[in-house]
Amino acid sequence: MRFRSTFAATAGLAAMTAMLGMAHGATAAPKPRADAPHEAACPKALPAGTQCFSGQDMHGAYYWIARPKNWNGTLVVHAHGGPRISKPKPDDPVEDLERFAVTVQEGYAWAGSNYRRQGYGVRMAAADTDNVRRIATNLLGTPDHVLLHGQSWGGNVAAKTAELYALDWRGHRNYDGVVLTSGLLGGGTKSYGFRADLRAVYQYYCHNHPRADEVQYPLWQGLPKGGHMKREDLEARVDECTGLSKPKDERTAEQAKNLANILAVTHVPEKTLVAHLAWASNLFQDIVWRRLDGKNPFDNSKTVYSGSDDDAALNKGIERFSADPQAVRLMAYDSDLTGQIALPTITLHAKNDPTAFVGLEAIYRDTVDKAGNGDLLVQNFSDEAVHSKLSTPEYAALFSAMTAWIEKGDKPTKQSVAALCEEKRKTYDEPCKLLPDFTPKAE
Structure with a gap:
């Protein structure tokens, strides 16, 4: 598969003053309003004793937050895929909460936004993703760690979120690590x-x-x-x-x-x-x-x-x-990635992903390497031909590997992640299909 290089261009002044989604003729943003988090019935896929909350932020984005009874102190902030073309609804985030229930089953708290409007706009989605982090932190208390997870187009959103919001105005970390799965990591162009x-x-x-x-x-x-x-x-x-x-x-x-x-x-x-x-x-x-x-x-x-x-x-x-x-x-300007990452980053991609082709990972690797940050990126691949949800123990292994990297400084390898997956499959009745020896090429 050929990934078009003709789109690569440096964002100029015009781009910076007319962000995607803010250009002339774009749909106006919803009127600001906020709905504080309130308790909601959790999806059945979550463990017993989990508390769930839902609400709407000041920009109109609906969100859900889940805190397991055995919360391990780490918050996973999730960026969903798409972009979705239909108008956002209050329960949209539930689909992703159920799909990635493994995070809550593993003891992590989870927070996800459906973004303030439908349609394209990576920077818009990144702002809403970071906003739900703040809402969840205010609700749950300061977590020990905050991880950023993006799936599919959400991988692009999460990677952009990490570039824009990794640090606060004081230079303190808003996030501790980034997990990108099935990511659209070539950006829009x-x-x-x-x-x-x-x-x-x-x-x-x-x-x-x-x-x-x-x-x-x-x-x-x-x-x-x-x-x-x-x-x-x-x-x-x-x-x-x-x-x-x-x-x-x-x-x-x-x-x-x-x-x-x-x-x-x-x-x-x-x-x-x-x-x-x-x-x-x-x-x-x-x-x-x-x-x-x-x-x-x-x-x-x-x-x-x-x-x-x-x-x-x-x-x-x-x-x-x-x-x-x-x-x-x-x-x-809106969606391309610069490789200017400041956080440990782990990716996972199916070798035969039919939607976001695996060659996108090679593009991302090259982008990060050229920015001089290759030591912060560990990529993993699986022998699967799916996109929206990979094998459950593989996600559990990624988050465990990231936690060890953050807490102990143990940078994972493809082999160590594969070994973790084998441990996690004892809990989840699904196979591990990781390919420690595979590396894709951009085509």
Whole structure:
């Protein structure tokens, strides 16, 4: 998989004064209001005796906090994935609290925000993540340690949170360690280019997104301004062109050919083809129209596509588009990572992650190394092909390894994390699939 380097750009004055999500035409922020934490019924996945609290911060973001009966004194602040396109609801954080119940089961307190609004905006989400840290600390008392955890897009959010809020105004640590799992660690400018490629490749073969009799628009827009597309409509179009939902022997020759070409050129897994197209539609629409004032951050003007049954025809006929420099600057300023980390950081990524490809870890490693902070980063990989939730004992091992690193100065290795996982699997009836000898490459 190729991760686009054409987006890399230094944030200039224009970017600093017009942050993503604050650009002209962006949706206005909710009116400030606050709802102090109040006790709530805990999800059933949490241990007996756990206390749960929910509320809404002064920016309108809903949050949940959980404190186990056997709290070990460490708080885990969680940044969720997405970005979610639907309007935030009070119980949104419960989904992540249940998914990562292992943190509470291991004795950690947990706090998570659903962010103040839907849609893209890494700095916005980072501010809301740090805000829930303050709320949880005020509620629970000063923890012995505070860990920052981000999953998926939340990995980008957590990594940015660590860059922006690791220290307070006095130079004291707000956090003690960072755990990033299945992270979108290329930032916005290096993580989404393949989805722009996918839109262009898909349209070349399928011609139905948009259809010829529909409003025509540049594919980088995702959807036209104000346009709407339901997931089932997109699924129907993909099925019409590729027979994706049908058994292989029930697809027409044309459908089989289209699907084979799309997958071969883009390297997108078949099982997540619709998901990636959905992000390249609705999320791109949010990014372009609500965050970038209609400007284009994507570029395939010089891309040479390969792997199809006729590469010459594909490269001649595919829709081309060039990125707007200001859009790239804004996107980079909002979401790209600098590698300027001050905290111990552990990552975990599935080797065959079908959503955030494992090569993103190589990009992050290179970014951190170039900033001179490679000694603070330990990366781990697993023999899995999932994204949203990896094997439970692997998370337990990561947090235990981080605690030992903080308290004893025992920097973990891939081998020591794998050994910890084997210990944790005695508690959790799930396998350990860590790969101590694997290191990915950026493609």
